[in-house]
Amino acid sequence: MQRKTVFVNARVTAMELHEALRQIADIRHQMALGTVYRGYRAMTVGASGVLALLAAAIQPRWVPEPEGDLGRYLGLWVGAAAASLVAAGVEMSRRAWGHGPGLARRMTLLAAEQFLPCVAVGALLTTCIARGAPDAAWMLPGLWALVFSLGIFASHRLLPRPVGWVGVYYALCGCGCLAWGRGEHALAPWLMGITFGGGQLLGAAILHWTLERTDVTQGPG
CATH class of the missing domain: 1.20.5 (Single alpha-helices involved in coiled-coils or other helix-helix interfaces)
Known part of the structure; x- marks a missing residue:
């Protein structure tokens, strides 16, 4: 008993x-x-914007006829996106694991959980259009922008409030690409340059102004 x-x-x-x-x-x-995530850095986000502008500048020579050479067009922009994601992932991992287990690591995992679904959906969308409906490829810049805006809105609770305007910017650019990015403007380099170059630079400016500038002002204490 x-x-x-x-x-x-x-x-x-x-x-x-x-x-x-x-x-x-x-x-x-x-x-x-309830805590602002500081794993996204203005320098990394800004660098991805500059990379998008460089890719837009390279596109006319690298892919002069993108509708007739969709594979090369996708190679240019998917490569640029992959490079940006790797850089952001390395920065986020370095900051999270550099501080040891705890809130920073938990927030990094939460940020990844909120944003990565939009990356996966964008990749599936690209694959489906490239293989099954290449005639609709002109829609890709707009669809990419809309999917990316959803990722930003999903992560909005972890980020400074003004970052929501970046999501609005991408949503508006996505609609603009779908409205005007066909015919002679289909897959034009300026579509991606304005959308992702401008959007990432806007995000970098907001992160610097709302987070990093205040960190420098307040000091280590």
């Missing part, structure tokens, strides 16, 4: 411990949602 009582007490204690750990995890999750 005594052994049975001890077993029951141990089981209850284990259940209470499990519940306490779950509550702690929930608290950490709520703290992450």
Whole structure:
């Protein structure tokens, strides 16, 4: 009887411990949602904007007829996007794991969970159009911009409030690309240059003004 009582007490204690750990995890999750994420850096975001402008400048020589050479067009812009994502991922990982386990790492994982779905959807969308409906490829710049805006809106709770305007910018550019980016303007380099070059530079300016400038002003204390 005594052994049975001890077993029951141990089981209850284990259940209470499990519940306490779950509550702690929930608290950490709520703290992450209520804290501004600082893993996105103005320098990295700005560099991706400059890369988009460079790709737009290179496109007329690299892909003079993008509708007739869709594979090369996609290679240019998917390559630029991949390079930007890798740079951002390295920066986020360095800051998260450099501070050891805790809130910074949790927020990095949460930011990735919120933004990466838009990247996956964009990749699937690109594959489907490139393989199944190449005649609709002119829509890609607009669709990319709209999908990217959804990723920004999904991450908005972790970022400074003005970053929402970047999402609005991408949404408007996406609609503009779909409205005017066909016919003689189909897959024109300025579509991507204005959309992603301008959008990333706007995001970099907002991150610097709202986060990094205040960090420098306040100092380490």
